[in-house]
Amino acid sequence: MTIIIFTGLSLSFNDAKEILDAEYLPPIKRGDIYDLLEKRDDIEIIGIIDGVFHQSPAVAHKEILEALKRGITVVGGSSMGALRACELYPFGMIGVGNIFEDYKNGVIESDDDVAVALNPETLEQMSESWINMKYNFEKTVNEDIITPDECEELLQIAKETYYPKRSFNYVIKKSSISDEKKEILLKYIKENKFDIKTEDAVKVVEYIKELNL
Numbered sequence: 001m002t003i004i005i006f007t008g009l010s011l012s013f014n015d016a017k018e019i020l021d022a023e024y025l026p027p028i029k030r031g032d033i034y035d036l037l038e039k040r041d042d043i044e045i046i047g048i049i050d051g052v053f054h055q056s057p058a059v060a061h062k063e064i065l066e067a068l069k070r071g072i073t074v075v076g077g078s079s080m081g082a083l084r085a086c087e088l089y090p091f092g093m094i095g096v097g098n099i100f101e102d103y104k105n106g107v108i109e110s111d112d113d114v115a116v117a118l119n120p121e122t123l124e125q126m127s128e129s130w131i132n133m134k135y136n137f138e139k140t141v142n143e144d145i146i147t148p149d150e151c152e153e154l155l156q157i158a159k160e161t162y163y164p165k166r167s168f169n170y171v172i173k174k175s176s177i178s179d180e181k182k183e184i185l186l187k188y189i190k191e192n193k194f195d196i197k198t199e200d201a202v203k204v205v206e207y208i209k210e211l212n213l
Contacts, residue, residue: 115134
């Protein structure tokens with residue numbers, strides 16, 4: 001079974017390959033699926049995790065629909081994959097993970113909520129996604145480190161910050177939270193931060209692995 005998965009940012013190729021032996025390609029952009037469909041007829045599953053948002057045109061809905069029309073299973077989650085899966089699951093695209101469910105249930109709505117800046121050569125993430133900040137700040141509320149109102153303020157600052165400039169350090173320091181609490185929060189984030197996009201990316205690869213068994 002030939003499987004192609006677009007990732008590299010939320011989940012590195014090496015980490016993905018430890019889960020599933022597949023063909024991994026960099027974040028998807030417009031035209032990539034059409035190129036695959038034109039050049040190859042052996043593809044059975046396409047996984048979409050990462051994609052470009054603003055650096056070049058994003059993958060078009062009609063490309064994914066064409067792949068589905070040809071009988072190719074398309075699975076998405078984590079980032080661009082979650083966004084497109086939310087828009088296209090009524091047409092057969094499969095969505096996986098928490099972020100997909102957040103889009104589906106209207107918890108998040110914008111592509112900006114999952115966007116990050118990246119180094120195009122190394123695929124290194126250069127900023128923090130709003131959705132990852134949301135999950136981490138809400139965790140600190142549950143840990144009684146900040147209040148719900150303080151969490152709301154932090155997320156509003158993050159929302160108003162241009163996505164390539166988003167970082168925990170920038171958002172926390174710009175808030176009205178007390179200096180003492182800022183230090184506690186920064187220390188907690190440094191020691192306990194998790195990445196919901198990576199967690200969902202792993203779920204996408206694991207789901208495809210199950211399909212491939």
